[in-house]
Amino acid sequence: MPASPVLADRPATFRDVFAVAEFRVLFASFGIFMIGETVKMLALSVLVYERTGSGLLAALAYVTGFLPHALGGVFLLALADRWPPRALIVGYDLVRLAMVAVLATGVLSPTAMLGLVAVVALFGPVSSASRTALLPEVLHGDAYVLGRSLLTVAAGGTQVAGFALGGLLLGLVGPYGALWLTATTCGLAALMVRLGLTRRPARSQKPIPAGQPGAGAARAGRARPGAVRETLRVNRALLADRRIRGLLLAQWLPGSLLVGAEGVAVPYAAELGPGASAGVLLMAGAGGMLVGDLLVGRFVAPGRRERLTPWLALLLGVPMLAFLARPALLPAAALFAVATAGFAYQLGLARRFLDAVPEARRGQAFGLVSTGMMAGQGLAAAGAGALSEVLAPGVVMAVAGAASVVATLALWPILTPRRRG
DSSP states (O other): OOOOHHHHHSOOOHHHHHTSHHHHHHHHHHHHHHHHHHHHHHHHHHHHHHHHOOHHHHHHHHHTTHHHHHHHHHHSTTHHHHSOHHHHHHHHHHHHHHHHHHHHHTOSOHHHHHHHHHHHHTTHHHHHHHHHHHHHHHSOTHHHHHHHHHHHHHHHHHHHHHHHHHHHHHHHHHHHHHHHHHHHHHHHHHHHHHHHSOOOOOGGGSOOOTTSTTHHHHHHGGGOOOHHHHHHHHHHHHHHSHHHHHHHHHHHHHHHHHHHHHTTHHHHHHHHOTTOOHHHHHHHHHHHHHHHHHHHHHHSOHHHHHHTHHHHHHHHHGGGGGGGGOOOHHHHHHHHHHHHHGGGGGHHHHHHHHHHSOGGGHHHHHHHHHHHHHHHHHHHHHHHHHHTTTSOHHHHHHHHHHHHHHHHHHTHHHHSOOOOO
């Protein structure tokens, strides 16, 4: 496929991206989805704590979707390509609406509430993968990369808005009222997608050229095996391809290892003494990531962005080495912001990964990226927490940064784009 003029000559602009009606629908519905999910987690956590008085159950309520999300990513991702994308996204939003409505009635015990949320969360990565794989069908060339960047910015921004709105709603209408309003966001997101997106067939109906990863699985899949078997088979096919495997590792490791530093932000702030808040560090980290994605996605030309990929990945870890000196709160926040701006390195891999995976397996491939990131971040945070039992928090942060640097250097040949003849 020839490169588009946008890709060849200049970075895409916000006008290019938002001129596409279907992207506006994806962007707005995703923002509403994220706000609803954030309010739901906060309200459920407060509700469970009010009914049980258990801090452990309240914490589980807040993160109850994490493990099921990872499991769904491992075993159910084939559904992202097997079902039409519009129907899948709308269907998941309607299932969420039903779930939140049941939670809001208060008829379930806290344990049953957590179980219901966990079951529905199994299908979260399927909907997310279908939405992500739909993006290159809506936007083309460099507009796709900028659109992906804008969705990342929307995810961070709407989470902040969701926390603020959730806190306000809890004070005004309580957790049950907040859940009913969350149900409204589910219905609104479903309606926007249903009316605003074109109906498309399932991606698995499209042929995969012989020799591409997943081609054999696609031929075998004509008998329509179970989703679990198909997911595992296609995951193996994708990971067996050297190019795809390398790009997956490049997207997983440098950033996930840095998340270990965020996992010890609370003890680090506590060690600094009264007046130091972990929230300042975490907000700086989120802000740095959003600004980095926005600036690199919008103002750096496509070719330069890809050439900068390994250096941006290196930026993730290098500033964290300064935590060996135990910087005060404001310098530490600045270091966090600079480091997380390096997450923009993933924009330089976006088009290469899109080109590497078969179109009929895009949903599963993008879902595999997300699942690997979640698993890597969880393991990195757990490992950092374990290290903090024997090492000072600042040292653990520096170790997380060093691990990210080592991973970047090991993956340097993959992060560096090949010269085009």
